[in-house]
Amino acid sequence: MAINKQAYNAIKAVVGERYISEDPAIMEGYRSGPAGYENSTGYERVMCCLPHAVCLPKNTKEVLAVVRICNRYDVPYVPYSTGFYGPRSHCHVENELIIDLKRHNEFEMDERHFYFNVGSGVTLAALQQECMNKGAYTIIGGGGAQCSAICNLIGDGWSPLSLRVGLPHRRILGTEVVLPDGEYLALGSLSYTDDPFWGEGPGPDLRGLLRGFTGVRGCLGVVAKMAIKSLPWQPEPLIPSGVAPNTTLQLPVGRVAWQNYLVPTKEAQVKAMFEIGHAEIAAACTKVPKFWRAIAKAEDKEEFWKIWLVENEESLRNFFIVRVLVVGYTSREDYEYQMRVLNDILSEVGGKATPTKPSDESWLKNADSAGMWLMCGSYVSVDYIIETLTQATQHGLTYAELKRKYTPPLMPDFGDPGWFQNFELGHQGYSEFLIYWDMREDISGVDQFYVDTSKMNIQHRYYTSLIGPHQPLYLTGPQYGPNYHIWMLKVKDEFDPKWLSHPPVPLAHDAFVDRAPWMQSIKDWNPPKEADFPVPKTFTYPKVDISKIPLNGALVKGDLYK
Numbered sequence: 437m438a439i440n441k442q443a444y445n446a447i448k449a450v451v452g453e454r455y456i457s458e459d460p461a462i463m464e465g466y467r468s469g470p471a472g473y474e475n476s477t478g479y480e481r482v483m484c485c486l487p488h489a490v491c492l493p494k495n496t497k498e499v500l501a502v503v504r505i506c507n508r509y510d511v512p513y514v515p516y517s518t519g520f521y522g523p524r525s526h527c528h529v530e531n532e533l534i535i536d537l538k539r540h541n542e543f544e545m546d547e548r549h550f551y552f553n554v555g556s557g558v559t560l561a562a563l564q565q566e567c568m569n570k571g572a573y574t575i576i577g578g579g580g581a582q583c584s585a586i587c588n589l590i591g592d593g594w595s596p597l598s599l600r601v602g603l604p605h606r607r608i609l610g611t612e613v614v615l616p617d618g619e620y621l622a623l624g625s626l627s628y629t630d631d632p633f634w635g636e637g638p639g640p641d642l643r644g645l646l647r648g649f650t651g652v653r654g655c656l657g658v659v660a661k662m663a664i665k666s667l668p669w670q671p672e673p674l675i676p677s678g679v680a681p682n683t684t685l686q687l688p689v690g691r692v693a694w695q696n697y698l699v700p701t702k703e704a705q706v707k708a709m710f711e712i713g714h715a716e717i718a719a720a721c722t723k724v725p726k727f728w729r730a731i732a733k734a735e736d737k738e739e740f741w742k743i744w745l746v747e748n749e750e751s752l753r754n755f756f757i758v759r760v761l762v763v764g765y766t767s768r769e770d771y772e773y774q775m776r777v778l779n780d781i782l783s784e785v786g787g788k789a790t791p792t793k794p795s796d797e798s799w800l801k802n803a804d805s806a807g808m809w810l811m812c813g814s815y816v817s818v819d820y821i822i823e824t825l826t827q828a829t830q831h832g833l834t835y836a837e838l839k840r841k842y843t844p845p846l847m848p849d850f851g852d853p854g855w856f857q858n859f860e861l862g863h864q865g866y867s868e869f870l871i872y873w874d875m876r877e878d879i880s881g882v883d884q885f886y887v888d889t890s891k892m893n894i895q896h897r898y899y900t901s902l903i904g905p906h907q908p909l910y911l912t913g914p915q916y917g918p919n920y921h922i923w924m925l926k927v928k929d930e931f932d933p934k935w936l937s938h939p940p941v942p943l944a945h946d947a948f949v950d951r952a953p954w955m956q957s958i959k960d961w962n963p964p965k966e967a968d969f970p971v972p973k974t975f976t977y978p979k980v981d982i983s984k985i986p987l988n989g990a991l992v993k994g995d996l997y998k
C-alpha cells in the first residue's frame with residue numbers, strides 16, 4: 437500500500453518534484469529516535485512508523501493546497517517542523533504523509549513594534565539572533581535553539597526567562613492557520629487587515645485552539661505563519677567562545693550576569709523567589725536540580741556517574757540553590773540597582789553568593805539540550821505545571837515518592853523533588869519533573885509511571901499542564917473540566933471530520949494504553965474499547981510484535997540493576 441498516486445502527483449505539482457519523496461532511504465530520516473525526547477518509550481515503540489511520503493511546501497499557499505489535496509483523497513498527514521519533540525511528531529498510522537515545514541522560512545521584522553512575522557521553518561536560533569541584532573530578545577526553551585519558533589510557541593514556550601517575558605500565549609500575534617478541512621483561518625489583526633501586529637482581534641479569541649495549554653500536537657491542522665512578539669534587550673554583545681561541544685556565551689560584565697546563591701532551607705528558597713518577584717527585579721530565577729550540575733560538570737556519561745554516585749538522600753535533602761539572571765535592561769546603573777536589591781533579599785533569607793561563571797550556555801541561545809539525556813540515553817518530562825508558586829514548589833515531593841516504586845528502571849536520583857522556578861514576576865510558579873532511563877532496560881515501568889503520575893495528579897487535585905493528547909484522554913477528561921475530553925473531541929470532529937490531521941491524536945495515548953499489554957494492570961478508569969474510539973476504522977496502526985517491545989524488541993536484555 438502507498439498513498440493515493442493521484443494525490444501524490446497533485447502534491448508534486450504544488451511543491452515541485454524536488455520537494456516531495458517516497459524514497460525509503462529519505463523516509464528513514466523521519467524515524468522517531470534513536471535519541472531524544474521520549475525516545476524508547478513504549479509509546480514510541482508501539483505507535484510510531486515511517487511515513488510513506490514527505491513533502492516540503494514553501495509558503496502558506498502551498499500548505500493550503502497540500503492539505504486540500506489530502507482532504508480530497510483522504511490522505512492522513514503529520515505537520516512537522518523540526519521533529520525534535522520525538523515520537524509525538526512522527527507518523528502513527530501506515531501510509532501517511534509528513535508535511536515538513538522547514539522550507540516555510542519567511543522572515544520579516546517590524547522594528548518599530550518589535551515583532552517578527554515568520555514561517556514554521558524558522559528556528560528559535562535564527563529568531564533570537566535577529567532579535568538581539570535589533571535590541572530585542574525572546575525565549576528559547578530547554579528543547580534548544582534548533583526547534584521551530586512557531587512550534588515551540590504552539591506547544592511550550594517557557595524557560596527561566598519567563599520570570600519577566602511571561603507566558604507564551606501572550607506573544608502569539610496575527611497567525612495564519614490551515615485547518616484540517618482545508619479552510620484558511622486568519623487570527624488576530626490578520627482577520628481584518630494585512631498587518632499581524634495584534635493577537636486579539638474581533639470576536640472570540642481562537643488562539644486557545646492552537647495550543648490549549650501545552651499544545652494539541654498537530655491534530656488541528658497546520659500553523660503556517662505567525663507574528664511573534666519580542667521584548668527589549670540590552671545593547672552590549674554576548675560573545676560566543678569555546679570549541680564545540682564546550683561552547684558558551686561570554687556575558688558583558690557589569691550588564692548581564694547569572695548569580696547563584698546557596699540558601700539554608702526550601703522555605704528560604706521559595707521566600708527568595710517571592711521577594712524577587714515582588715521587587716520586580718531580575719530576568720530569570722530558578723532552582724537548579726543537583727543532577728543538572730553533575731551533567732554540566734561531566735565530559736561524558738562515565739564521568740557523570742562518578743560525580744553523581746557520591747550523592748545520597750541526605751546530601752540532596754540539604755541542597756538549596758537559587759540561580760538568578762540579572763540584566764541591566766536600560767543601563768549599567770539599572771544592573772547595579774538590581775544586584776543590590778537581590779543581595780539584600782538573599783542575605784535576609786540567609787543566602788550566600790557562590791562564584792558563578794560570567795557565561796551562559798543554557799537559556800539565552802540554548803545549545804545544551806542534546807546533553808540532557810547524557811546520563812542514561814532516554815529522557816522525558818512526565819509533567820510540567822504552571823500554577824501558583826506555592827503549588828509549583830510542593831507537588832514535586834509527591835512525584836519523588838511515587839517514583840521510588842519505579843526505580844529502576846528509572847535513574848536513581850536519591851529522591852530529588854524536581855525543578856521549580858518563578859514565572860511572571862512571582863504571579864505564577866512552574867515545576868517540571870524529569871525522568872531518565874536506559875533504553876536497554878525493560879521499559880514497562882517507565883510507561884506505567886508516566887500514566888500513574890496523571891492518576892496521582894487527579895488524586896491530589898493538582899493542576900497539570902500535561903493533559904490533552906499527552907495522557908489518555910479518557911483518564912484525564914472526566915476529571916478535569918470536568919469532561920473536557922468530550923469538548924475536545926467535538927472540536928476535533930468539527931474542524932477535522934475525517935481525522936486526517938495526525939491521527940489518532942488526541943487519542944493516541946489512549947490507543948497506546950489499549951494496545952500495550954503491560955499497561956493493562958494500571959488501567960482503572962473507564963475508556964471505551966479501542967474499536968469504539970471515534971477514530972476512522974480505515975487507519976492501520978504500525979505492525980509491531982507487541983510481545984517483544986518492552987525489552988527493546990528483545991534485542992538487548994537489560995541487567996544494569998542486577
Ligand SMILES: Cc1cc2nc3c(=O)[nH]c(=O)nc-3n(C[C@H](O)[C@H](O)[C@H](O)COP(=O)(O)OP(=O)(O)OC[C@H]3O[C@@H](n4cnc5c(N)ncnc54)[C@H](O)[C@@H]3O)c2cc1C
Pocket residue numbers: 472473514515516517518519520521522524525526537556576577578579580582583584586587588589590591592593594595652653654655657658659660805808938
Ligand atoms: C530535551 C527537551 C527539553 C525541552 N525543554 C523545553 C523547555 O524548557 N521549554 C519549552 O518551552 N519547551 C521545551 N521543550 C519542548 C520543545 O522545545 C518543543 O517541543 C519544540 O520546540 C517543538 O518544536 P519542534 O520544531 O521540535 O516541533 P516538532 O517536533 O516538529 O512538532 C511538535 C508537535 O507539533 C506538531 N507540529 C509541528 N509543526 C506544526 C505546525 N506548524 N502546526 C501545527 N502543528 C505542528 C507536530 O505534529 C508535533 O505533534 C523541550 C523539548 C526537549 C526535547
